[in-house]
Amino acid sequence: xxxxxxxxxxxxxxxxxxxxxxxxxxxxxxxxxxxxxxxxxxxxxxxxxxxxxxxxxxxxxxxxxxxxxxxxxxxxxxxxxxxxxxxxxxxxxxxxxxxxxxxxxxxxxxxxxxxxxxxxxxxxxxxxxxxxxxxxxxxxxxxxxxxxxxxxxxxxxxxxxxxxxxxxxxxxxxxxxxxxxxxxxxxxxxxxxxxxxxxxxxxxxxxxxxxxxxxxxxxxxxxxxxxxxxxxxxxxxxxxxxxxxxxxxxxxxxxxxxxxxxxxxxxxxxxxxxxxxxxxxxxxxxxxxxxxxxxxxxxxxxxxxxxxxxxxxxxxxxxxxxxxxxxxxxxxxxxxxxxxxxxxxxxxxxxxxxxxxxxxxxxxxxxxxxxxxxxxxxxxxxxxxxxxxxxxxxxxxxxxxxxxxxxxxxxxxxxxxxxxxxxxxxxxxxxxxxxxxxxxxxxxxxxxxxxxxxxxxxxxxxxxxxxxxxxxxxxxxxxxxxxxxxxx
Numbered sequence: 501x502x503x504x505x506x507x508x509x510x511x512x513x514x515x516x517x518x519x520x521x522x523x524x525x526x527x528x529x530x531x532x533x534x535x536x537x538x539x540x541x542x543x544x545x546x547x548x549x550x551x552x553x554x555x556x557x558x559x560x561x562x563x564x565x566x567x568x569x570x571x572x573x574x575x576x577x578x579x580x581x582x583x584x585x586x587x588x589x590x591x592x593x594x595x596x597x598x599x600x601x602x603x604x605x606x607x608x609x610x611x612x613x614x615x616x617x618x619x620x621x622x623x624x625x626x627x628x629x630x631x632x633x634x635x636x637x638x639x640x641x642x643x644x645x646x647x648x649x650x651x652x653x654x655x656x657x658x659x660x661x662x663x664x665x666x667x668x669x670x671x672x673x674x675x676x677x678x679x680x681x682x683x684x685x686x687x688x689x690x691x692x693x694x695x696x697x698x699x700x701x702x703x704x705x706x707x708x709x710x711x712x713x714x715x716x717x718x719x720x721x722x723x724x725x726x727x728x729x730x731x732x733x734x735x736x737x738x739x740x741x742x743x744x745x746x747x748x749x750x751x752x753x754x755x756x757x758x759x760x761x762x763x764x765x766x767x768x769x770x771x772x773x774x775x776x777x778x779x780x781x782x783x784x785x786x787x788x789x790x791x792x793x794x795x796x797x798x799x800x801x802x803x804x805x806x807x808x809x810x811x812x813x814x815x816x817x818x819x820x821x822x823x824x825x826x827x828x829x830x831x832x833x834x835x836x837x838x839x840x841x842x843x844x845x846x847x848x849x850x851x852x853x854x855x856x857x858x859x860x861x862x863x864x865x866x867x868x869x870x871x872x873x874x875x876x877x878x879x880x881x882x883x884x885x886x887x888x889x890x891x892x893x894x895x896x897x898x899x900x901x902x903x904x905x906x907x908x909x910x911x912x913x914x915x916x917x918x919x920x921x922x923x924x925x926x927x928x929x930x931x932x933x934x935x936x937x938x939x940x941x942x943x944x945x946x947x948x949x950x951x952x953x954x955x956x957x958x959x960x961x962x963x964x965x966x967x968x969x970x971x972x973x974x975x976x977x978x979x980x981x982x983x984x985x986x987x988x
Contacts, residue, residue: 501618503527504539505549506556508581508604516549519607520614533559540566540573547618549610550598552582552589557596564597577617577648581610594640599648617648623744624649627672631655632662632688633706634680638729642675645733646740659683659691666696673743676723678707678714686714686721693722700750702743706731778820785813822952825883835877835963842872842913842984846904849885859898868907874984880960887953888917888980895978896921908986912966915982923974932970933958 503525505513517527528543530536536559539545548563550556560580566573580593581604590601599617602609629646633639634657643653654671656662659680674692678685685705692698705718708729715726725739789810792798798806850863892902901920906913924932935955954968957980961968965985972978 501525501546502544503547503549503614504536504545505529506536506551506559507531508551508553513549515607516610519611523611523615525618533562537562545573545576547614548576548578549614550578550580551604552580552593552601556580557592560593560596560598579610579614579617591637591641594644599644623741623748624651627651627744628670629653629673629675629740630662630665630671632657632659632674632676632680632685634658634677638677638731642731642736645736649737659685659688662688663691663696666692666698671701672747673740674701674703675740676703676705678705678709678718686717686723689718689721689723700747702747704739704743779817782813782817782820786810786817789813819952822956825952825956835880837875837877837964839873840876840878840881842874842906842915843867845878845881845885846906846915849882849889850904852886853889853893857893859893859896859900861893861896861899862901864901864903866903866905868905869913872906872908872913874913874964874986876964876984877960880963884957884960884982885917887957888982891953892917892919892921892978895919911986912983913986914984916979917982918977918979920977923976923978924970924972925974929970929972933968 503520505516505527507513507529513529517529520527528539528545530539532555536548540563548559550559560578563576563578564574578598580589580598580601582589582593582601583604585601585603593601600613602613604610624646627650629651631639631642631646631653633642633655636657639655639657643655646653654665656665659676660683662674662676676685676688680688683691685707689703689705692701692703699722702724703722704725704727705715705723706727706729707714707718709715718726724743727736727739789806792806793803793810846865850865854863889902896902896919901918903918904915905918906915908914933954935952957968961982967983969981969983970978971981
């Protein structure tokens with residue numbers, strides 16, 4: 501990269517040239533405007549180092565107004581070097597088109613700022629930053645600082661102008677002054693958050709006040725950070741960069757989340773299609789094997805093989821049905837709800853379970869609320885109770901007890917299902933509702949576990965705005981508690 505430095509009668513530029521050369525830059529020295537004009541007509545410069553005096557200001561104006569050469573000379577960064585960090589010279593330098601100003605004796609800072617101008621941090625590049633500042637001097641200085649880093653700056657002198665712009669356009673970061681006429685920074689921030697709905701837009705508050713109440717007001721209104729005036733450039737850069745990085749990370753994460761959701765939906769749709777297509781042949785296998793089992797012409801050895809086929813097919817059908825239900829729950833989005841009398845759902849499932857069970861149990865149903873009504877999806881709720889009662893039967897020995905209680909508690913209608921079975925180990929409880937968590941066990945009669953049944957219960961309960969909890973003591977039994985919002 502080429503750097504053009506202008507010689508100055510009051511200080512030597514040799515040390516600056518030597519330092520830049522060691523860093524890998526090519527440095528050219530010019531004595532006056534004519535030599536600069538001659539240089540840019542034949543070569544491209546990536547940075548100009550100019551003295552902060554009338555001589556340097558004249559060259560800067562020429563550079564900014566130039567339209568005669570092939571490359572965009574007017575956009576080339578300019579760094580002014582002054583004998584001291586004087587605010588008047590800083591403002592004059594920026595007004596003449598300079599990107600920044602630094603003391604000429606501070607070599608380390610000259611190198612740092614030059615490298616930022618030559619190779620700006622990518623987080624700044626192309627970022628659209630809005631500055632809301634009614635003081636023209638402060639507005640110019642901040643805008644210049646930010647443009648130096650490769651960002652696009654929109655500067656507004658009032659909150660109304662900013663709101664009008666944001667109603668039709670976007671930004672990556674806002675820098676908002678507190679004390680402004682008509683609308684202060686906190687009021688503007690509230691309107692941006694509440695009226696425009698821009699909840700994630702980073703907003704940094706700037707003010708010369710040290711009053712804690714004003715600072716707190718800004719944070720309460722939805723601001724992300726605070727910078728005090730007069731500005732420390734390093735603080736300004738650091739805090740703005742942090743907010744830009746956070747904003748970009750948030751956007752990236754949101755994109756990844758959407759991609760993962762889409763992939764998950766594709767996976768669920770694939771599983772739903774596969775599961776649905778598997779049910780027909782499985783039902784055929786089960787049906788024909790049921791017929792063959794009862795055929796008198798089948799010998800004992802063949803009947804034993806048919807029994808194995810029949811049981812394996814039923815286990816596989818259970819898995820297919822669980823996968824199908826699981827994918828349907830995930831793909832369903834908003835579910836259709838109706839008023840449901842909870843007792844009727846419980847009685848319906850208990851009747852089914854009793855009819856298919858080969859074990860004898862003591863059943864007890866206690867209803868401590870008059871006609872409990874909930875808002876729910878009937879098919880899904882039947883699956884919830886079917887899964888829980890099936891587990892109770894699976895892990896409770898013959899002669900055991902299964903008790904159900906329904907009651908009202910605050911805004912909830914609750915239903916507990918308790919058994920006197922073998923219980924659940926403590927280390928399995930926290931993973932019990934995870935899909936394919938590996939904590940599923942065979943039933944007391946060798947019934948297979950798909951590892952999906954209780955995760956389906958949890959998903960359906962969450963779809964209903966409710967929850968499921970479990971209490972268990974290994975060797976003593978298990979209680980599941982279902983909590984539903986009262987439908988009344």
